[in-house]
Amino acid sequence: MVNDGGQLYTMEGVAAGVIMLLTAYIVISTTSVYTPGDTHIPDMQLEQLGSDVLAMMDTPDREGTESDLERFISAGDSADFEGMFLDYCNMTASDTDDLHMSANVTYREASSNVIKEHLFVEPDNTWTGRESAVRVTRWVQLDYRINPGTYDGSRTQAVLVEVLLWRA
Amino acid sequence: MACMNEDGQWIVLMGLLTALALFFLALIINQSALVGQTTAEGVLEFPKNDIRDLRSEIFDYIDRFGTMNFDGDAIRKDIIEISLARKNAVVGFTVGDPQDISGRMLRPVTIHYYNGVTEYDETVYY
Incomplete structure (x- = not known):
């Protein structure tokens, strides 16, 4: 029969083993610690995505023609604007993403030199005001000869399209 | 403490080392909450x-108007005023007459952008 001495050493050995295993686990899992600072990274990616989508929409098919973005803004076609924007945004390799948007157009009234805003696309029912939404903007030049009377009337003007983008 | 059994000092010493190690690990976890905060904010804030x-808009403007005319000056004011109102940025740009640059006629364009943190100045021939 074995004797029953050294029980404390056995317990110490087991405890040390457990501590070493725990330490190894903590060290290996450190890379997946999601700190509050990391929450800005999805925002950053969302901002870049939105800017790229607006840049795509603002690229005309041929030189000298109107881009899709210019056409939607000058014609006040908010439904098609929203449709195309969300279509480009939500494209992923497999499933679709769940991004939502609202948009407004800022213009200047030259006669009174007042900056005015026009709600172009209303937020849908996923908007609660608590989303961490990002804002992306794009300048658009509107030619008054194509759609006279939009925003500041009959002059060629530069307006700022601002899109608020969030993931629901 | 005198006359007590002095066995097991090695175990006590290991216990002390383990406690110290745990203390430093806790310190690292405590600090990790701040890791990346300023970096990510810095990238988000950078315009x-x-x-x-703004650059592409100014080049569009030159394509359409060249140097200033009546409509062009109104657009220039649009860009300056709306930048100030909606982006808190002081913006300015000038477009000069075409010059001969290595055999091509290009316009000197200066662009200025300043939002209180980031300042950007550029002179480009377009």
Whole structure:
């Protein structure tokens, strides 16, 4: 029969083993610690995505023609604007993403030199005001000869399209 | 403490080392909450897209108007006033007459952007 001495050493050995295993686990899992600072990274990616989508929409098919973005803004076609924007945004390799948007157009009234805003696309029912939404903007030049009377009337003007983008 | 059994000092010493190690690990976890905060904020605040968009808008403007005329000056004011109102950025740009640059006629364009943190100045021939 074995004797029953050294029980404390056995317990110490087991405890040390457990501590070493725990330490190894903590060290290996450190890379997946999601700190509050990391929450800005999805925002950053969302901002870049939105800017790229607006840049795509603002690229005309041929030189000298109107881009899709210019056409939607000058014609006040908010439904098609929203449709195309969300279509480009939500494209992923497999499933679709769940991004939502609202948009407004800022213009200047030259006669009174007042900056005015026009709600172009209303937020849908996923908007609660608590989303961490990002804002992306794009300048658009509107030619008054194509759609006279939009925003500041009959002059060629530069307006700022601002899109608020969030993931629901 | 005198006359007590002095066995097991090695175990006590290991216990002390383990406690110290745990203390430092806790310190690291405590600090990790702040890791990346300023970096990510710095990247978010940096107006990269604003400046690129302003540049492309100014080049569009030159394509359409060349140097200032009546409509062009109104657009210039649009860009300056709306930048100040909606982006808190002081923006300015000038477009000169075409010059002979290595055999090509190009316009000197100066662009200025300043939002209180980031300042950007550029002179480009377009």
